[in-house]
Amino acid sequence: MTNENSNYDLVVVGGGINGAGIARDAAGRGLRVLLCERDDIAAHTSSASTKLIHGGLRYLEYYEFSLVRKALKEREVLLKAAPHIIWPMRFVMPHTRSLRPRWMIRAGLFLYDHLGGRSSLPGSRGLRLATDPAGQPLRPEFTDGFAYSDCWVQDSRLVVLNALDAAERGAEVCIHTACVGARREGDHWAVDLQDQHSGANRTIQARALVNAAGPWVSRFLQSVTGRAEQAAGKHVRLVKGSHLVVPRLFDHDQAYLLQNDDRRVIFVIPYEHDYSLIGTTDEAFEGDPRSLSISDAETEYLCNTINHYFQRAITPADVVWSYAGVRPLYDDAAADASAVTRDYVLDLDTDGGRAPLLSVFGGKITTYRTLAEDALAQLAGPLQLAARPWTATETLPGGDIPAADFDAWLAALGEDYPFLPPGLLWRYARNYGTRMHTLVGHARSLDDLGEHLGDGMYTAELDYLIRYEWARTADDVLWRRSRMGLHVSETTRQAIDAWFSRHGAPEQPGLTGEAHRAAR
Structure with missing residues (x-):
């Protein structure tokens, strides 16, 4: 740990997309920021997504109109901010009459086209799969469908670029550095950091602390800050999402959204030129998020979905790579893991006017930038921060194309x-x-x-x-x-x-x- 500075305005714990986004926003407003991550940047959830910048079409079924609107607006912002790692993608949805009626899908797509003020992407339309090239890889019983637009993102690079921009604006970024203790001392936090390779320890001071530990957000409150009473009030619900990568199933550059009998949806996306990415599953998860992998049951589930829709059948033997991640969703008490809100909740604890602690519960990669803005809005009062939001109009590193x-x-x-x-x-x-x-x-x-x-x-x-x-x-x-x-x-x-x-x-x-x- 080479930087001798020990006084900061803000320490952000967690090098996923939310932590990196908050650090970037804060550094750009002139705050002295330190971002620490126990492992590598984007080592966990933020590199295990379905890699979409999207509004979340299926969230409309759960009446998450505010979230979908916010995400669709962000889709346009991020597409301009990082056109090298984010690009438009067209999605084909084969229609299955027994699952959702045609009128419902048309209504949903109409909302999706207009809810977020779409400006740069083409709108939705119906398809005759029997004659459209997108229908050629599908089984012949799927004769009709729909097409709509969203965006693809290189997820882990998005995190790295936010951390890089934060560093270029003055933030200190410490990877393989764990926050092993944090306690209020008067008007500041004393934060204990430990290098995970050398074991070296360092204590710094911060006017405010952000807990963006993702799946470990509650554990951080309990074991690192000792704020067990705060952890008891809000919880994350860990939902496991797994993906398969197989040799490419089709030759065009469109993706597919497939509906399942259990009302979940599966994406099939062109991936790295030679492959197709299939996912995701939604399963409740308990255990250590650092050690997980796709289960045999999940692999079978994803393969069966492909075989129901595509002429070319796949088996587990076709899988060239798989990955699994745990999404730390805010626990809204939904009975079905697929129905748990993907929106975020920010919890500010000032303990009666003392040094603030902001904890991030939930969220999705598409809305990380607005989450960061909302986080800084909550910290503006305690930190007497006058600088205005700025990230909506600035490109990420390499994005000034x-x-x-x-x-x-x-x-x-x-x-x-x-x-x-x-x-x-x-x-x-x-x-x-x-x-x-x-x-x-x-x-x-x-x-x-x-x-x-x-x-x-x-x-x-x-x-x-x-x-x-x-x-x-x-x-x-x-x-x-x-x-x-x-x-x-x-x-x-x-x-x-x-x-x-x-x-x-x-x-x-x-x-x-x-x-x-x-x-x-």
Whole structure:
């Protein structure tokens, strides 16, 4: 832990999307911010989503109109803020008469088109699947359907970019650093931090503390802050969501939303060029969120859904990768896990005017930015914060693409970097946006990108990820800073492991200052 500063306005605990979003917003308003994460950034829930920026069409059935409106408005904001990692996607919904009547779906899609003030995405329409190309992979009994628009996001990169922007605006970002104790001392918090590798301890002071620990939010209140009475008043409901990745089931770039007899829906999404992503399940979960995996029953459930709709059947043997995450939803006492609200609740505890503690319950990746704004609004009084909200009109790092037109910008990049193979150019552009200029630097040939470790992985990229994005291991690179883990061979993975072993990483890479600001 290299930063000697011990006084902060705000300490944010939790390096998922909500914690990173709050840290970014706060740093941009001039607050002295420290963000700490026990593991890697986006190590848990925020890298295990269905990877959608969406209003949540099915939430309309539960009368969550306010949440859907808020999410649909955010869809437009985020699409402009990060056009490199967020892009439009068209969804096809085959109609099953026995589940939902046609009029209900039409009404829902009409609301979905108009509730959030859609401006850049095409509206919904009916489909004749018997003649539409989207119907070709489906079983012949599905003759009609609907199409509507939403957006796709590289979820873990969204978290990293929020943390990166926070750091560039002055925040201190500490990964592999656990908050092991926090107590009020007069008008501030004394916060105990522990490096998870070295075991080194550090105590800092903060005017306010944010508990964005996700699935551990209640546990943090009880065991770290000792605020058991506050934890007793509000709870998270842990809902497990699991996904399968299989070789691609269709050749076009549209996704599918499939209805099930249990009224749950399953998405089937084009993924990483060569694959289809299938999910998610909704199951109540109890236990340690750090150690979970998809169950055999969940795998069978997802496979059966695909086989009900698609001509090409799949079995568990077709699965090339699977992942599971726990969503920390606010417990609204809904009987069905699928019906639990995806909205968030912010709980501010000032203990009679003392140093504030704000706890984040629930939320979804699409509304993380408004959650951060609401969090700062609640802290504005205690912190005497006058700075106004700002994130709605600012791009995320790498997102300053002219007119937010990724395709036009990519075409121009080909002229700037003629030596980059098209696939590598696309991947750099999609992952890093305009920051790829920092990654590539003055390279004029592939040899200038450093050692080739295999499968398009050059050491220039690893150097960039260590310096600017807190990467410390091969898994950080292959599964959270990218999804190259699906594409590289075991030989390449071992070569990356060996490279990290030879070169190591800073004890606390990429905190604040020139290293981050130079990337701008």
